[in-house]
Amino acid sequence: MGIFLKNKNYRKFTVASWLSNAGNILFYLALMTYASKLKNYALALSLISITEAIPDLLQSISGYFADKTRNKFKVMIWLAIIRFVLYVAVGILFVTNLAGWNLVLMVIGINFISDLAGMYSSGLQTPIIVDLVGENEISEAQGFTGGIFQLITMGAQFVGSALLLFMSYSTLAIVNALTFLMAGLMFANIAASLKKSQTTKTIQTVNERNFFTTFKTSIKQASEAHGLLTVVIVVALLNGLLSAIEPLISISFAANRGMLLGTYSFTIALFGAVVSIGTALGSAIGTKLLEKTSLFIIILLDTIASTCMIIAMINKNTIACLIFGAMLGFFAGTAGPKLIQWLVTSVDRKILASSMGAVNTILAIAGPIMTTIFTSIVGASSLNYALYGLLVVGVIIFIVTFYVMLKSQKSSEIDPEVEVNN
Structure with missing residues (x-):
């Protein structure tokens, strides 16, 4: 928190990122709500989730x-x-005569293009943040701002749910657009400030190598960081499980109206809120409480929580889903800042975004695959078949994680006190 308060440029930079992300959350909730009202809502919600993951x-x-x-x-x-x-x-599209699937498909396409632009922007931000706060402070800075972002996510979901009661989908899209405009103006202000103070030298660092050489170097440097790739592979499996849970719970709420706590949008917002609170607590205090806890123990606990949540979904128990959702967020938030610190201190600054991207790609690759598989099962057969299949995957991941943990401890390949993002 001290860095956020003392470092003016980092504070403005962070607020700009919060703004654009908050607007995106507002519109995502609106799009999910609109899609949930279509005749084939399961397919629509699945398409949104898949395009968000790609x-x-x-x-x-x-x-x-x-x-x-x-x-x-x-x-x-x-x-x-x-x-x-x-x-x-x-x-503009939402106020035209388009409706139903034609509108949803066009909006999904535009949202996908925006997400690609956002991914590129995030890569640009990574080395800038390191330059603004310094390598030694990146973990503290990202831990605090990440925790606050989760609270903003929670607030945006509830605000979005409330706005949907009296505000049109078109208006929410414009609100989202304005948050991007405000973020752009703030970025311009920071750039002018840095240029005036002549502190942009390191930010202008450019990688001149081709893609394959860069990727090879990134993987090599990551592998030289003690046990990083082994940890990443294990965590990638868990990420796939967690990614598949999100669309399935949205479909569960839409298919089982008895699970709703009020409206559909409010229930989705509430679930997102408890996950955000858990993640914020993990970022703020979990890293301290579990400082000496093995990474694999945290992964095992997260796997247990996700498995219990799937069982709660099968039994249509909304309260249990909320409780285990908070636990998932907590363990994820506990691990997050350590991964960033680890990468920043392990790789060449010129390929920092590439290295971060390479590791994140490995972490994320199972998500779209498992999301596609299990949402397709829902469309082809039923929600219950997908949930039981996901439960089996959760048990397998637990067994694999436990085996790798024992093997790693015996061979001393991984320091048990190392923590990474899951």
């Missing part, structure tokens, strides 16, 4: 181009303006 697979590419970008601030500003224009277009 950009994660492209982080290596977006990170590479981010490292090669010379004027990072200028490109970030233009990306914010492009996303502003995209959501103004979405707002």
Whole structure:
């Protein structure tokens, strides 16, 4: 928190990121709510979830181009303006005569393009944040801002749920567009401030290597960091499980109206809120409470919580889903900041975004695959078949994680006190 209060440019930079993300959350909830009212809502919700997950697979590419970008601030500003224009277009679409699937497919496409731009922008931001706060402070900075972001996510979901009661989908799209415009203006202000104080030297660091050389170097440097890749592979399996749970619980709420606590949008917002609170608590205090706890123990606990949540979904127990959702968030939030610190201190600054993208791609690759598989099962057969299949996967991941933990401890390949993001 001290860094956030003392470092003016980092504070403005963080607020700008919060703004654009909060607007995105508002509109995502609106789109999910609109799609839930379609006749074939399961397919619509599945398509939204899949297109939201696909950009994660492209982080290596977006990170590479981010490292090669010379004027990072200028490109970030233009990306914010492009996303502003995209959501103004979405707002216009919602007031046309288009309806149902035609509208949803067009909006999903625009949202996908915006997410790709957002992924590129995130890659540009990574080395800038390190330059603004310094390598030694990145864990503390990201832990605090990450926790606050989760609280903002929670607030945005509840605000979005409330706004949907009296505000149109078109208006919410325009609100989202305005948050991107405001973020772009703040980025421009920070860039001008840094240029005036002549502190942009390291931010202009550019990677001149080609993609394959960069990717190879990134993986090599990551593998040289003690046990990183072994941990990443295990965590990737868990990420796939957690990614598949999100759309399935949205479908569960839509299919079982008895699970709703009020309206559909409010229930989705409530679930997102408890996950956000758990993640915020994990970022703020979990890293201290579990400082000496083995990473694998945290992964095992997360796997147990996710398995229990699937059982709660099968039994249509909304309260239990909320409790275990909070636990999932807590363990994820506990691990997050350590991964960033680890990467920043292990790789060359010129390929920082590429290295971050490579690791994140490995972490994320199971998500879209498992999301596609289990949402397809819902469409082809039933929700229960998908949930039982996901339960089996959860048990398998627990067994694999436990086996790798024992093997790693015996061979001393991984320091048990190392923590990474899950």
